[in-house]
Amino acid sequence: MTELLFRADAYLRQAEARVVGHGDQGGLILDRSVFYATSGGQPGDSGHLDWDGGRVEIATAVKGEGGTVVLVPDPGMTLPPVGAPVVQHLDWDRRHRHMRVHTALHLLSVVVPLPVTGGQIGAERGRLDFDMPDPPADVAALEEALNRLVGRDLAVSDDWITDAELEANPGLVKTMSVRPPMGQGRVRLVRIADGEDLVDLQPCGGTHVARTAEIGRLTLGKIENKGRQNRRITLHLGD
Secondary structure (H helix, E strand, O other), rough: OOOHHHOOOOOOOEEEEEEEEEOOOEEEEEEOOOOOOOOOOOOOOOOEEEEOOEEEEEEEEEEEEEEEEEEEOOOOOOOOOOOEEEEEEEEHHHHHHHHHHHHHHHHHHHHHOOEEEEEOOOOEEEEEEOOOOOOOOOOOHHHHHHHHHHOOOOOOEEEEEEEEHHHHOOHHEEEEOOOOOOOOOOOEEEEHHHHHHOEEEEEEOOOOOOOOHHHHHEEEEEEEEOOEEEEEEEHHHEE
């Protein structure tokens, strides 16, 4: 398995590692990764690796077999050999925007307290699809409620429960279309605020900002009809 450095510290921008394998499709497998692998609607990270033979640009990261993260290089790049030490450099601006959008979508699921049927995260915007028969009557009020939560500068933290504990508390799962990241014996919970001030608590394997004020001002796009009882709400990051 690849050690997931981003899981312990989402703000880690570079780290040393060692190449432990080459994937069938030309990908690189390291013993430890700051690169988040595509999953849960969040894109894989990009950046580059430096090694004694030069530099290789990383276009994205995906999940491999056996709990590995596979780094996908730009086409035609020379790869470091197995065993080579490398230094990973994350495209931090892109990752940080993903963190802001991902955390904002958690807040959107609070101000729209309905089951989530899908979602997608980008560097400029994100969206959630809701099991929503009728569109909200006042989008401006939703946007203001969302930005009030952002402005409260709430702490974002995580902890872990066992698979069995999650199965015993199915109400924690908001997303109908994506199964929580289970199978390793424990599940990561992302918490916004705590105690009596708790705003949100749900299983999630993605990366998030440490405090909601870091998200910045958000705007909501139009509500799209994606089926008889499916509505899509898109949010946009400010600068």
